[in-house]
Amino acid sequence: MIASRLALSTEQIDAAARRVMARCEELARISADSGAITRVYLSPEHARVNALADAWMREVGMTTRQDAAGNQLGLLPAADPDAPVLMLGSHLDTVIDAGRFDGIVGVLMAIEVVRILRVASADGGWRSPFPFGIEVAAFADEEGTRFGRALLGSSAVAGTWDDAWWDLEDADGITLRDAHRAFGLDAAAIRDAARAPGQLVGYLEAHIEQGPELDRRDEPLAVVSSIAxxxxxxxxxxxxxxxxxxxxxxxxxxxxxxxxxxxxxxxxxxxxxxxxxxxxxxxxxxxxxxxxxxxxxxxxxxxxxxxxxxxxxxxxxxxxxxxxxxxxxxxxxxxxxxxxxPALFCAPLLQDVVREGIRASVASAEPASLFSPAGHDGMTLGALTDVGMLFLRNADGISHHPAESVLGGDVALGIRALAEAVAHRGAEPS
Incomplete structure (x- = not known):
């Protein structure tokens, strides 16, 4: 594994972390419930956060689109427009009465990593410096709060969508098919969201740890070994x-x-x-x-x-x-x-690049390697491509609760580690 190739200033990383923390607060104000954070699939709140994510992706030079499942996607292409992509991301939907960071921090960190890594292209825009593009995914329904079936957005991307899901109903008796149509999407086009394996070189996700191990260890970051x-x-x-x-x-x-x-x-x-x-x-x-x-x-x-x-x-x-x-x-x-x-075991190569990213960012002992009892979008993307994950410390390990917390300093370390991990992946043979 090569040494870090990135020269990142403290000011640059701290500014990125401040944007992430401020935008977590901004997204927290978009909720179906007054005084609580609730954003479910195919709701007006879903549309509003996608619009914000779209603007933030375009701000860093990405081309954007909303796919047939309602996922918000941004692309920083490689010099070769037909090159595959490394996907970064997480989800923007929540449970009922949620915290501010579960999923959300991973999407926002990924956007900041694009800001850090992008280079000017010949046409005056921005491109990836690697032999692959970088794509940021804001997945639409990781939690399954509305229809009782989790991971709908990432399942569509992984090509594992089940047509039996169209008949799922929410608490008001609205079917997934009807909600999909009301959101302005075309059920007949759902297969268009699926990717072919050759289109991705991997998927990396930063996420708060939804447990107390890092907090107990007094460590900010960890490599994820597998997902339950x-x-x-x-x-x-x-x-x-x-x-x-x-x-x-x-x-x-x-x-x-x-x-x-x-x-x-x-x-x-x-x-x-x-x-x-x-x-x-x-x-x-x-x-x-x-x-x-x-x-x-x-x-x-x-x-x-x-x-x-x-x-x-x-x-x-x-x-x-x-x-x-x-x-x-x-x-x-x-x-x-x-x-x-099924259990998802993170790819050894992506575990290695995340580990090297942490080493380049945290002057401490060997990075911790943790099993994730919580589910993530990587569980479905594992059917499509290699998966790696980075955990951030979460005070007391509490999640799916308003008290969910992450430190701005840990977010800064996480952004640096994720950027370094992408750079390490870019230096590896395809």
Whole structure:
């Protein structure tokens, strides 16, 4: 691996970090909810942040477009207009009542890296100095907040769009197809968003760590080794709704108590396994009256693991435990899998260039290498190209919450590291 080729001034990097932090605040004001940050796919807020990202991409000399899935893209071409590209980016959508930085900081850092690396072209514009172009992607729907299916934007780019998704509905009963049309997009053109493998030399993403490891280590940056495999289930527990006062305990078939015991079993089983994380994030009882024993309960189970096989074995254990719990309580249960994604192992070459980028930016010990239990757009892009990721420290590891935080100084280090990583990739053989 070569030594750093970049001569970057502290003033240049600090100015870039200040722009990123200010623009995170500007985007935070674009929300469907007053007093909270909420931006979902194919919403007016989605259109507004795409327009801002478009302007910021053009400001640094990129040509821009919105693709057939609603992703906002900017291109800094190579001297050869037919050359492949190195894609940088993340996402601009959020969960409900989100923080300011999840996804957003990665998009804005990528734009600043283009500003740093661009060189003047013969036509008076700007181009990439490398044998590949640089493309910035602001993906449209990483979180899956509106339609319950994550990674829609990057799936379209990776060529893994599933037409069955068109029938997904949001909380108001609006289908994905209808929302897509109302946004001004053409469902028939969705395949146009897909890239061929030869069009990319890789994908690099900067992202806040959505956990506490860097904060505990007191380190600003880390290399990501892999992204968790994931499976999500909607579980229905069925019992019998009866009068809360008139039904003795030996006759009760309480679906809520069965689901509650199941949730505790998920915690017990997963906490005993290395790098397996299970979460029950939704629990709803029906009919939901104060004086009626719940006859049905619906719950979610989110499973994540470093390795697919270990994750699947844990689901088998959970299933056997649910059989025992529901049998003992005279209840029945069934599950519907709503999401499945294999583990994504970051490419060794891109891990190396990110590591060299950190070494060139942080005067410290060997950069940490961390497994990501959180999902990212790279999970889908791994079906298309090599993936690498850079983590930034996140105070206390809190994310998907308004208290989410990143330091401007860490953003400055991250911008330098990402720019160095791109330069190192440019010096490697294709």
């Amino acid at each position: 495999s994931a499976r999500r289930f909607q579980v229905v527990v069925e019992g019998e709704a009866r009068h809360a006062g008139g039904t003795p305990y030996d006759m009760r078939r309480d679906a809520l108590l069965g689901a509650s015991e199941a949730a505790l079993a998920v915690e017990r089983i997963c906490s005993s396994e290395h790098h397996i994380i299970g979460t029950v994030g939704q629990l709803e009882a029906f009919p939901g009256a104060v004086n009626v024993i719940p006859g049905e309960t619906r719950m979610s189970i989110d499973l994540r693991g470093e390795f697919d096989g270990a994750r699947d074995r844990v689901w088998e254990r959970i299933s056997r435990e649910l059989d025992e719990i529901m049998g003992r309580r005279r209840l029945s249960w069934h599950a519907r899998e709503v999401h499945s994604a």
